[in-house]
Amino acid sequence: xxxxxxxxxxxxxxxxxxxxxxxxxxxxxxxxxxxxxxxxxxxxxxxxxxxxxxxxxxxxxxxxxxxxxxxxxxxxxxxxxxxxxxxxxxxxxxxxxxxxxxxxxxxxxxxxxxxxxxxxxxxxxxxxxxxxxxxxxxxxxxxxxxxx
Numbered sequence: 001x002x003x004x005x006x007x008x009x010x011x012x013x014x015x016x017x018x019x020x021x022x023x024x025x026x027x028x029x030x031x032x033x034x035x036x037x038x039x040x041x042x043x044x045x046x047x048x049x050x051x052x053x054x055x056x057x058x059x060x061x062x063x064x065x066x067x068x069x070x071x072x073x074x075x076x077x078x079x080x081x082x083x084x085x086x087x088x089x090x091x092x093x094x095x096x097x098x099x100x101x102x103x104x105x106x107x108x109x110x111x112x113x114x115x116x117x118x119x120x121x122x123x124x125x126x127x128x129x130x131x132x133x134x135x136x137x138x139x140x141x142x143x144x145x146x147x148x
Contacts, residue, residue, distance in 0.1 A: 003122045011111045018104040025097040032090035039083040046076050 005011070053069055 001126065003119055005115055006118060007111050007115050011108075011115060014104070014108045014111050018101070018108050021097065021100045021104040025094070025101050028090065028094040028097045032087070032094045035083060035086045035090045039080065039087050042076060042080050042083060046073065046080065049073060049076070 049069065049072070053066075053073075056065075
């Protein structure tokens, strides 16, 4: 007798959901990395600009140039603030997707556990049937032997 997996369709669906959740997680992780790298570049640019500004203050430079740099720094600060918010959103989305992957993985494990229990019951049942058949064969063998 062959083992019939009653949970095969459920197992396939759960595996597909798990793969889909992993794909969403990987996508959100890439988005997070992209936004975080952009924020890093802006912060690096701001740091470089401020160092240049301090260097020029020591040497001296025009008021017009100073105003332009201040305006650029203000714009840069607004961009940094925007990307900080985007990083927080991307991190939350990535963490949410990571939780979904954990949930889907647990669901897959539950179905696998049910399949394993079903297979264990099947093998135990098969062993009992084989033992019963062996008992019948030996009983017939001894019954035939006693008649002769």
